Amino acid sequence: MKLQKKTKASHATHGRWYGDACGTAFALELVGERWSLLIVRELMLGGRRFSDIRASLPGISAKVLTERLEALRQAGVLVKRQIAEPVPAQLYELTEWGYLAEPAIQELGRWAARSVLHNPGLPLSPVSLMLSMRTMVDKQAAKAFDAKIGFEVAGEGFVAELKDGELDIVRGDPSTAQALFRAPAAPVIAGLLYAKVPLEELETEAGLAVEGNRRLAKRYAALFGLPQKIA
Amino acid sequence: MKLQKKTKASHATHGRWYGDACGTAFALELVGERWSLLIVRELMLGGRRFSDIRASLPGISAKVLTERLEALRQAGVLVKRQIAEPVPAQLYELTEWGYLAEPAIQELGRWAARSVLHNPGLPLSPVSLMLSMRTMVDKQAAKAFDAKIGFEVAGEGFVAELKDGELDIVRGDPSTAQALFRAPAAPVIAGLLYAKVPLEELETEAGLAVEGNRRLAKRYAALFGLPQKIA
DNA sequence: CAGAATCCCATTCGATACTG
DNA sequence: CAGTATCGAATGGGATTCTG
Numbered sequence: 446m447k448l449q450k451k452t453k454a455s456h457a458t459h460g461r462w463y464g465d466a467c468g469t470a471f472a473l474e475l476v477g478e479r480w481s482l483l484i485v486r487e488l489m490l491g492g493r494r495f496s497d498i499r500a501s502l503p504g505i506s507a508k509v510l511t512e513r514l515e516a517l518r519q520a521g522v523l524v525k526r527q528i529a530e531p532v533p534a535q536l537y538e539l540t541e542w543g544y545l546a547e548p549a550i551q552e553l554g555r556w557a558a559r560s561v562l563h564n565p566g567l568p569l570s571p572v573s574l575m576l577s578m579r580t581m582v583d584k585q586a587a588k589a590f591d592a593k594i595g596f597e598v599a600g601e602g603f604v605a606e607l608k609d610g611e612l613d614i615v616r617g618d619p620s621t622a623q624a625l626f627r628a629p630a631a632p633v634i635a636g637l638l639y640a641k642v643p644l645e646e647l648e649t650e651a652g653l654a655v656e657g658n659r660r661l662a663k664r665y666a667a668l669f670g671l672p673q674k675i676a
Numbered sequence: 677m678k679l680q681k682k683t684k685a686s687h688a689t690h691g692r693w694y695g696d697a698c699g700t701a702f703a704l705e706l707v708g709e710r711w712s713l714l715i716v717r718e719l720m721l722g723g724r725r726f727s728d729i730r731a732s733l734p735g736i737s738a739k740v741l742t743e744r745l746e747a748l749r750q751a752g753v754l755v756k757r758q759i760a761e762p763v764p765a766q767l768y769e770l771t772e773w774g775y776l777a778e779p780a781i782q783e784l785g786r787w788a789a790r791s792v793l794h795n796p797g798l799p800l801s802p803v804s805l806m807l808s809m810r811t812m813v814d815k816q817a818a819k820a821f822d823a824k825i826g827f828e829v830a831g832e833g834f835v836a837e838l839k840d841g842e843l844d845i846v847r848g849d850p851s852t853a854q855a856l857f858r859a860p861a862a863p864v865i866a867g868l869l870y871a872k873v874p875l876e877e878l879e880t881e882a883g884l885a886v887e888g889n890r891r892l893a894k895r896y897a898a899l900f901g902l903p904q905k906i907a
Numbered sequence: 908c909a910g911a912a913t914c915c916c917a918t919t920c921g922a923t924a925c926t927g
Numbered sequence: 928c929a930g931t932a933t934c935g936a937a938t939g940g941g942a943t944t945c946t947g
Contacts, residue, residue, distance in 0.1 A: 463714065464735060466798040466866060467808065468785030470714055475788060479708070479939080483694065483701055495909060504695065506940050507910065521791060534909075542790060542906045549787045552780035554699030557706060559773060560752060567697035577698065635697060675773045710920085726929055737921045738930060765928075 472549070475520045480505050481513050482553075485539065485546055487572050488523060490603070491616045492538030501570040522546070551580045559675045565639055566632070571598040574631040575614045578605060578638070582612045583668050594665050595619025595657075597627045598634060607665070624662035627654040638669040703780070706751045711736050712744050713784075716753060716770065716777055718803050721834070722847045723757070723769030732801040753777070782811045790906045796870055797863070802829040805862040806845045809836060809869070813843045814899050825896050826850025826888075828858045829865060838896070855893035858885040869900035 463470040476482045480502065487493060487501045499510055514537055517523045522543040526536045539546075554577065557563055569577075575596070588610035595618075596603040602619045605612060619625050628634050629652045636642040637653070644663060647653040655662050694701040707713045711733065718724060718732045730741055745768055748754045753774040757767045770777075785808065788794060800808075806827070819841035826849075827834040833850045836843060850856050859865050860883045867873040868884065875894060878884040886893050 464798055465714070465804065466796050466800040466863065467714075467717070467804040468787075468789035468794065468811070469717060469781050470804075471791070471794050472784040472788035473710075473713060475791070475793075477708070477710070477713075479704075482704060482708075483696070483698075486698070486700060502694075504940095506942080508912085508942095509940055511911065512940095521793065545790065545906070546787050549780065549783035550700050552783045553703040556699075556777050556780045557703035558699035559776065560702070560706070562706075562752065563699065563702050565697050567695055569697040573696065573698040573701075580699070632697065675776070730929095735921085737923095739922095739932090740920070742930060743919095763928095 475522060476517070476546070478513065478516070480509060481517060482546075482550065484510070484513055484517065485522060485543065486550055486576060487570065488537060488539045489544070489547055489550070489576055490572050490614065492526070492536040494534050494536060498537065501572060503568065517543075547576075547579075550576070555580055555672065559672045561674045565635065565671060569631040569635055571596075571601045571603070571631050574598065574634055575603050575605070577635075578669065579612050579614060581639070581669050581671065582607075583670065584610050586668050587612065590664070592624070592661055592665055593622040594662065595622030595625040596634070597625065598631050599629065605665075607668075620656075622657065624655065624657035624659065624665070626662065627656065628652065637666050639671050641670075706753065707748070707777070709744065709747070711740055712748060713777075713781065715741070715744055715748065716774065717781055717807060718801065719754060719768060719770045720775070720778055720781070720807055721803050721845065723767040725765050725767060729768065732803065734799065748774075778807075778810075781807070786811055786903065790903045792905045794905075796866065796902065800862040800866055802827075802832045802834070802862050805829065805866055806834050806836070808866075809900065810843050810845060812870070812900050812902065813838075814901065815841050817899050818843065821895065823855070823892055823896055824853040825893065826853030826856040827865070828856065829862050830860065836896075838899075851887075853888065855886065855888040855890065855896070857893065858887065859883065868897050870902050872901075 462474055476485060483502055484498060487498050495510065499505060499507065514523070514525070518525055521540055523537050523539050526538055528534055528536050587607055590607070592607045594605045596605065597619050602617060603614055604617045604619055604622055605614045626634060633647055633651045633653050636651070637644060637647055644653070644655065644666070648655070693705060707716060714733055715729060718729050726741065730736060730738065745754070745756070749756055752771055754768050754770050757769055759765055759767050818838055821838070823838045825836045825838070827836065828850050833848060834845055835848045835850055835853055836845045857865060864878055864882045864884050867882065868875060868878055875884070875886065875897070879886070
């Protein structure tokens with residue numbers, strides 16, 4: 446309709462718009478910059494503080510995290526909120542719409558995990574592990590039973606509730622569950638669920654602990670697996 | 677000359693690896709660079725030549741397109757193939773696994789389209805329009821009838837086949853369909869499907885033409901709409 | 908400790924020009 | 928048509944410092 450040329454330069458402060466009506470192109474303008482989508486991922490199970498996020502994303506600098514949080518705020522993906530407890534701090538939290546990005550994040554992960562080049566042995570954040578369960582759970586097999594499983598991973602608590610074939614995961618006190626996995630780091634549990642390292646081996650060699658209903662815990666762990674590789 | 681810079685980039689000779697086992701992080705290593713996912717999008721309905729892709733992505737430079745195509749080839753997303761007809765040329769074509777990226781691309785687009793900041797009035801490539809139909813079709817309403825609709829958009833031909841609530845779209849001769857939309861550019865059809873500009877207005881003012889079963893064409897167009905905005 | 912602000916250089920971008 | 932080559936400008940992001 447009108448001239449597109451000049452406006453491109455005027456936007457160039459943050460620059461680099463695709464100028465494309467396609468929703469995917471717009472998504473990339475919102476979350477397509479380096480680190481942005483991983484920040485969203487880290488917030489997907491609830492608001493976090495600056496240094497929590499930073500600790501979960503090894504390699505990101507304070508400067509870049511500051512910039513990305515501000516860009517995501519302006520895009521309406523998250524909000525910055527002051528909290529008084531447990532200690533005064535600011536919390537970064539997804540907006541209602543921000544939370545709706547989960548299916549897109551999941552589809553990207555599901556797709557990439559099928560590459561032969563994917564290396565599941567790398568480090569992993571607790572949130573990342575928890576979200577991967579929602580992506581990788583065998584929905585068919587999951588219909589067979591309900592369960593409430595707690596996780597304490599690197600000091601962070603989560604509760605996974607399996608019900609009617611749906612897997613819900615929230616932050617919370619994991620000791621309220623029927624079984625509890627306690628691990629010093631997320632890759633330990635990833636080894637159990639995806640690499641299928643025997644539970645006993647991880648208990649003796651990787652600091653994994655299982656409390657509560659051990660049979661249920663094993664049955665839960667069996668619900669997961671990596672997708673078949675392709676190409 | 678000076679002190680050797682301490683390459684803290686231990687896990688990042690290229691500086692661009694997240695070093696994260698998360699599938700989403702790996703996806704971003706594969707297609708997270710600027711333009712990459714839009715290139716994949718342009719190939720989603722079949723292989724194209726260098727200059728075809730370039731013409732569909734206004735703003736991309738030859739240099740960047742060359743670099744991205746090579747990176748995507750190395751990642752196993754696409755292959756480069758010599759063809760002899762219609763004229764000798766090289767074709768960039770997604771691998772089997774590359775084609776599987778469509779759901780991820782769709783989810784991103786579906787999500788971003790719900791932002792109040794999204795501007796559907798921008799330019800749009802023919803492929804982008806066709807893929808958007810698959811994303812935005814009202815699946816419930818689509819079950820009510822089958823149809824074969826042709827599109828000739830900016831000289832490119834497509835056939836959309838609606839069957840059992842599924843919308844399949846392939847490149848092909850659009851005149852074989854029951855109805856045919858002919859438009860000088862993709863945004864004209866986007867105006868019809870999404871902005872709900874009356875067909876007659878677009879025919880007289882935007883160069884749109886409808887051939888064949890006009891009632892069917894109108895019924896088809898009514899299947900589409902933008903998602904409700906949020907946040 | 909949370910996080911903003913500054914410095915600064917390697918990387919990357921996009922425009923233009925050039926080549927087989 | 929299908930890319931290379933080059934160059935100035937913008938950006939990325941690591942390290943460091945400052946503030947409360």
